[in-house]
Amino acid sequence: MKYSWPYGVFHWLVHYSLTVVLLIASGIAIFPISVPFEIFGYEIQISVGHIVALLITFLIDIDHISVFRKFGIGKLMFAQKRLISPLHNFFSLSLFAIISAFVSIFFSRELGLLFFVIVVHMLWDIFEDVFIFRTSFRRWERTWGLNKKDIEDAYNELLQGEPPVQEKKESRIGKAVSRFKDRVKRKRAGQAQAATSQA
Secondary structure (H helix, E strand, O other), X not given: OOOOHHHHHHHHHHHHHHHHHHHHHHOOOOOOXXXXXXXXXXXXXXXXXXHHHHHHHHHHHHHHHHHHHHHOOOOHHHHHOOOOOOOOOHHHHHXXXXXXXXXXXXXXXXXXXXXXXXXXXXXXXXXXXXXXXXXXXXXXXXXXXXXXXXXXXXXXXHHHOOOOOOOOOOOHHHHHHHHHHHHHHHHHXXXXXXXXXXX
8 A cells, every 4th residue: 555645634634633532531631721713603722732732743753754855755655664763663662651651650640641642643653554554563673763875775776666576486396296297298208209200
């Protein structure tokens, strides 16, 4: 599956929906301030805490910008399967989860919730990589960051086209059958030649 604009809208809709559901389910008001907003003649109150959480959800993907600028939307998943994102890995996931728990227990539940928004963001990205784009989750095990050489190598690979799929090696039974067939063909050819020479 390719990463397209329609899928990108769905991707971010899920990110934002998960963030809002998390904030509502927690019952924690990050900032007890609301901003009035009118739409289609109806006035609704938008929580400043929700805006901050959604902004954090967006900013965690800043490590994708260099890849996006080089490859564009059409080949984003081609690049993402080959490159390591500096923040999108199991180390960062664990780090933000620990910080979220530590801050919630000892300092502020509101601030801890903002850190946990990042954890939820990464969990959706892992699910998406493994189950939608069929990318190995082992890419998330690598914790070193993205560098220019990695991007250039992936871009050169893109220009050369997808690497050819290696042919499966023939099994021992398959090889034996092939040898037997060749032997039968040679024997029949020899018999036919002998019959021709006798005639």
